[in-house]
Amino acid sequence: MSKFYPISIKNIERETDDCVSISLDIRDKLKDNFNYKAGQYLTFRMFFKGNDVRRSYSLCSSPLDNEWKVAVKEIENGQFSSYANRSLKVGDILEVMPPMGNFTIKADLNTKLNIVSFASGSGITPILSFIKTVLKSNQQSTFTLFYGNKTSDSIIFKNELENLKKIYSDRLFIYYIFSREPQSEKLFTGRLSAEKSLELSKKHFDIKNTDGFFLCGPEEMIIQISQQLEKLGVEKSKIHFELFTTPTEALKTLNPSATENQSDAVTTSKVTIILDDNAIEFDLDSNGESILDVALKNGADLPFACKGGVCCTCKAKVTSGTVKMDMNYGLEPDEVERGYVLTCQSHPTSPEVVVDFDAY
Ligand code: FES
Incomplete structure (x- = not known):
């Protein structure tokens, strides 16, 4: 664990x-x-x-x-x-x-990849890691970044990005977009929105030749750009995103895996938490607090961070019984299929549930 x-x-x-x-x-x-x-x-x-x-x-x-x-x-x-x-x-x-975390590039980094990314503000942090890793792993891979900020002074990692541009001058393409600093080209003024991504797609990236789109920033930006990319014909499986904040209901449209096939019936269940080979048991209603919250109250020293269904720190495996999740913005569909849940979002839906944190 x-x-x-x-x-x-x-x-x-x-x-x-x-x-x-x-x-x-x-x-x-x-x-x-x-x-x-x-x-x-x-x-x-x-x-x-x-x-x-x-x-x-x-x-x-x-x-x-x-x-x-x-x-x-x-x-x-x-x-x-x-x-x-x-x-x-x-x-x-x-x-x-x-x-x-699951916000990673699943493709083989040693193969040639063309990656396009949209980041806003501090959303640049995982993207910077992608840039360095992708471009170093294969000498033919390319990376195109659209990076939104209020002004040029608020660009995080400006020096490092500019240095990387010099090192990878023919493979790294960075376009800054400022919401409060008008640029001579209108395309680079404003916010990263659906319309902006549509305009950028006409001039600055080729959808058919892009292996993956990676988005990191506020919820609104992620919803708008994901939907626009889908309208442009990008397969959902090629669009990846990460939020830093707890999302609202609107984002559920992008990730339906949270509550599919789950019953709404209210039950009281006996929940068993397995942690470091020890078992902790408590009773819990399916419409009450989350399994994580009640387990913490019962003295279990479980891992968690956001408590918002985003970070996956509270991930565990349901080895017996069933649960429903309120939200899931971190687990991949195949993890959900294999029985993994975000315990901060989970409520029991069967009389007995066993949740194993050692099976992480
Ligand atoms: S604590 Fe972050 S997803 Fe549960």
Whole structure:
């Protein structure tokens, strides 16, 4: 089961006025636990006034570079993000869970790939990892990025992106789009929207020759661009996205796997949680709190972060009985078929349910 490890901070760099990048010192003995794929994230835990605060941040480094780096943008009233931006120092120790997440490139990176990506603001972090990994893995692969920001000053990783453009001048194509800084070409002014992606598709990428589309940013951007790409004939299986915030109902249209084939009948069930070979049991109504929340109240030290059906940190396998999930924006359809659930979104629907966290 995933657990937290104390990790020292190796380096901190200010990327923009409200964003720092943080490099972690992963010692040799932990490298196997912290192996990762481009696009995965780390979960951090801190206690503020006794409250257990967990936050997940995508790795912006590439696994090919033997580096573990995340970017943390300060958000209003954000406990962890404010601490990271204002108080964290090199040498401090943070509690970190090993890399997780399904927002990865499933194709063989050693083959030639043409990837197109839309990112907005701090949505650049997993995309930066993709860029470095894809272009380094195969000398013929190409990467096209449309990166939305308010102004040129708010571009996170501007220097690194510009350097990468120099290194991969014939294979990396970056187009910045500014919502509050008018550009001479109208196409590059405004927000990343359905219309904007349609216009960009006419001039700057070839749908037929694109192996995968990777979207990371706010929900509205993801919904609009995904739907536009589908209208343009892109297969759903080629469109991948990641959110940083808990989604609203609207996004369910993009991922119907959450509640398919699940009963609405209210039942009381005996739930058994398997964790580190121990069993914890409790009774739970199917229309009450989530399995994760009740298990935590019963003293189980289970992994979780977003509690919003996005990050997958709370993933476990139902080995007996059935559950329904309110939302699922993290698990792939084949994982759901194999019995995996997001326990923060799960409610029992059979008299007895066994949920195994050791089967992660
Ligand atoms: S805690 Fe993030 S999906 Fe459950």
